[in-house]
Amino acid sequence: MSQKPREGKRSQVEYLDARSGEGTAGALEELHKQLLLLPPYRWLCSAIAGSGISPRGLLISTPYIWLLLFFLAPFLIVLKISFSEYAISQPPYTALFELVDDIYVQIKLNLENYQLLFEDDLYWRAYLNSVKIAGISTILTLMVGYPLAYGMTRAPQRWRLALLMLVILPFWTSFLIRVYAWIGILKKEGLLNLLLINLGIIDQPLTIMNTDTAVYIGIIYSYLPFMVLPLYASLEKMDDTLLEAAADLGSRPIKTFWQITFRLSLPGVIAGCFLVFIPALGEFVIPDLLGGSGTLMIGKTLWAEFFSNRDWPLSSAVAVVLLLILVIPIVAFQKLQEKDKAA
Amino acid sequence: MAGSGHEVRKKWDPWNDPQEKPHVQLLSVSKRFGDFTAVDNIALDIYKGEFFSLLGPSGCGKTTLLRMLAGFEQPSQGQILLEGSDMAGVPPYRRPVNMMFQSYALFPHMSVESNIAFGLKQDKAPKGEIAQRVEEVLDLVQLSSFAKRKPHQLSGGQRQRVALARALVKKPKMLLLDEPLGALDKKLREQTQFELMNIQEQLGITFVIVTHDQEEAMTVSTRIAVMDHGRIVQVATPTEIYEYPNSRYVAGFIGDVNIIEGRVSEVGESHLNIVSEQSGCGIRARHAVDAPVGATVWIALRPEKLVISVDAPADTTTNCMAGEVWDIGYLGNLSIYHIKLDSGIMVTTAQTNRTRDVERPITWEDRVYLTWTPDAGIVLGQ
Numbered sequence A: 001m002s003q004k005p006r007e008g009k010r011s012q013v014e015y016l017d018a019r020s021g022e023g024t025a026g027a028l029e030e031l032h033k034q035l036l037l038l039p040p041y042r043w044l045c046s047a048i049a050g051s052g053i054s055p056r057g058l059l060i061s062t063p064y065i066w067l068l069l070f071f072l073a074p075f076l077i078v079l080k081i082s083f084s085e086y087a088i089s090q091p092p093y094t095a096l097f098e099l100v101d102d103i104y105v106q107i108k109l110n111l112e113n114y115q116l117l118f119e120d121d122l123y124w125r126a127y128l129n130s131v132k133i134a135g136i137s138t139i140l141t142l143m144v145g146y147p148l149a150y151g152m153t154r155a156p157q158r159w160r161l162a163l164l165m166l167v168i169l170p171f172w173t174s175f176l177i178r179v180y181a182w183i184g185i186l187k188k189e190g191l192l193n194l195l196l197i198n199l200g201i202i203d204q205p206l207t208i209m210n211t212d213t214a215v216y217i218g219i220i221y222s223y224l225p226f227m228v229l230p231l232y233a234s235l236e237k238m239d240d241t242l243l244e245a246a247a248d249l250g251s252r253p254i255k256t257f258w259q260i261t262f263r264l265s266l267p268g269v270i271a272g273c274f275l276v277f278i279p280a281l282g283e284f285v286i287p288d289l290l291g292g293s294g295t296l297m298i299g300k301t302l303w304a305e306f307f308s309n310r311d312w313p314l315s316s317a318v319a320v321v322l323l324l325i326l327v328i329p330i331v332a333f334q335k336l337q338e339k340d341k342a343a
Numbered sequence B: 001m002a003g004s005g006h007e008v009r010k011k012w013d014p015w016n017d018p019q020e021k022p023h024v025q026l027l028s029v030s031k032r033f034g035d036f037t038a039v040d041n042i043a044l045d046i047y048k049g050e051f052f053s054l055l056g057p058s059g060c061g062k063t064t065l066l067r068m069l070a071g072f073e074q075p076s077q078g079q080i081l082l083e084g085s086d087m088a089g090v091p092p093y094r095r096p097v098n099m100m101f102q103s104y105a106l107f108p109h110m111s112v113e114s115n116i117a118f119g120l121k122q123d124k125a126p127k128g129e130i131a132q133r134v135e136e137v138l139d140l141v142q143l144s145s146f147a148k149r150k151p152h153q154l155s156g157g158q159r160q161r162v163a164l165a166r167a168l169v170k171k172p173k174m175l176l177l178d179e180p181l182g183a184l185d186k187k188l189r190e191q192t193q194f195e196l197m198n199i200q201e202q203l204g205i206t207f208v209i210v211t212h213d214q215e216e217a218m219t220v221s222t223r224i225a226v227m228d229h230g231r232i233v234q235v236a237t238p239t240e241i242y243e244y245p246n247s248r249y250v251a252g253f254i255g256d257v258n259i260i261e262g263r264v265s266e267v268g269e270s271h272l273n274i275v276s277e278q279s280g281c282g283i284r285a286r287h288a289v290d291a292p293v294g295a296t297v298w299i300a301l302r303p304e305k306l307v308i309s310v311d312a313p314a315d316t317t318t319n320c321m322a323g324e325v326w327d328i329g330y331l332g333n334l335s336i337y338h339i340k341l342d343s344g345i346m347v348t349t350a351q352t353n354r355t356r357d358v359e360r361p362i363t364w365e366d367r368v369y370l371t372w373t374p375d376a377g378i379v380l381g382q
């Protein structure tokens, strides 16, 4: 009799993954508890509590406040501008809200900018091309970065830190200068052609500069660390006995790599791909410096609209659509992760 | 029925049959890590269908030995023959051997079910068969209701059972189990031991099992190898190991034992006479070691082989130690007495509590006499 309820209770116990908590909020909750031990924080908390807001809630909401201030607010401003009309004035667009007869607020929602984006094939071709270039270079970066990260985790322990430093080293020089340096390498009479001709591999210089290939090279080079670091982090955690277990159960090394190593490094792969794809999609410097006039990328278009044409409303619309394109895969990714956790 | 099965088991001793071919043969196998020798010149034959236990203190090389059998480590020296063929250079995935890892090594991204099915999938077994065998083995380890969980959602004991199931499901020719039952509670452990023995009898799989639990080793094994510092000290059946240990180390490692030092005073046809100051009496024992008169020997006396009594026996000069009760441990079925002998050394004896009330129970500070038969003492040389 006394056994029954206990049995029932036990089956309800759910083992939760420690990592699955509430993300940042969970960690901040801990921080809040720790900080409560300090008198000044306690006083501050009680003062805030007196005003009706829970101090715990305040601390937990910090990341959201941050997002609100530095992401949502600017985005709303851009969104607002995108619905206005181009005007020769200071600032160069019409107001969205207008007071009519001092009583009514008139909202002039101008959808022409968005209409133009879809009608003028320049824009959607630029979007598509950007997605293509960012997508291909993300895959290429992954293909270069994965063996690099894998090799680093297989290196003797005492080398790893040095190798990691080498990956981060390029960050110590300006991004712009490094991209410029590639011009010196890739141009017709550049280092690469010189080398290949002197080695007798080719007799006519290759045209790489001002093509999409140069853009790919530039993106792969510039964003490689963003790919390697998350990959390294996830591969480093790998437990080698898992590979032994797989081999023991009859799995060949190549299959083991795909079924265990690659599968377990997927979070790193996805994080790395996002870290490369997102900035590459809106990339402006690399296509501008290395790409040709034919290299159509939305970052370049945005820049031209904003600074050459001074059409703030249109370029705002371009930016909003760019953001939407980025939001779709991020949301899809999150949904996927939730499903994975629930299963 | 069970009786006849037992009979067969008892007589089954392929290691005494020179005609029998060993399933696995280790020929002076050594394994060195740098200049540290983890496994030192081991020669061992294990026969098909055996339940072979490796017993020894932590760090004595048990896991290393298993890893060489599984193919994760190559012997620095010597040869391993499986069914007569040299295993050198045969990678783990080609060996008909499965191992259960001490750390379980469950795949964290797979459910319990997929973990167990993994090995069968590598062999491209038909889907239906995989599902059926996974279900069977899940049933066996009592985890059917956990099939869909991920390893991190299981308790330690449950994970251990998944690891066991994953190694079992492929029905390999040889199964290597590295402390397979350590995290289970007593009842489940005994049940699983029993199941393992059943499986082994049904499938004729050769089991090599590492354990720290000597009781477990005694219960399940056909033979036990006691290891120390990378060497095998003794290989024998549980009974032989217990009753005829070949060294003080083995005697002390398996079960409780009193070791008493003495000197050989007379070598008879079938017995030895020993004088021992520690015991305060002469000792007569069965002749077992090659020890000349005057040699120092040790007599191992199991606690349960000593008879305790408050009354002095007729002959107090041979096989009779006198002392004072120092401590008593009441275990229900047994009572353990710690006796301080006149020479100052402590001796332990165990007596079954046959009746509920004893007229004159032995209590603290009683003067008692411990006697034993000449057969009970084991004489050990250096």
Ligand SMILES: Nc1ncnc2c1ncn2[C@@H]1O[C@H](COP(=O)(O)OP(=O)(O)OP(=O)(O)O)[C@@H](O)[C@H]1O
Pocket (backbone or CB within 6 Å): B033, B036, B038, B056, B057, B058, B059, B060, B061, B062, B063, B064, B065, B102
């Ligand atoms: N890869 C290795 N490199 C160096 N030394 C090792 C290595 N693997 C094992 N050893 C050493 O070999 C010895 C035997 O290790 P092993 O794991 O076989 O012990 P064990 O008998 O299984 O112990 P336990 O009962 O604690 O599991 C230990 O002293 C260990 O430190």
Ligand SMILES: [Mg+2]
Pocket (backbone or CB within 6 Å): B062, B063, B064, B102, B178
């Ligand atoms: Mg071990």
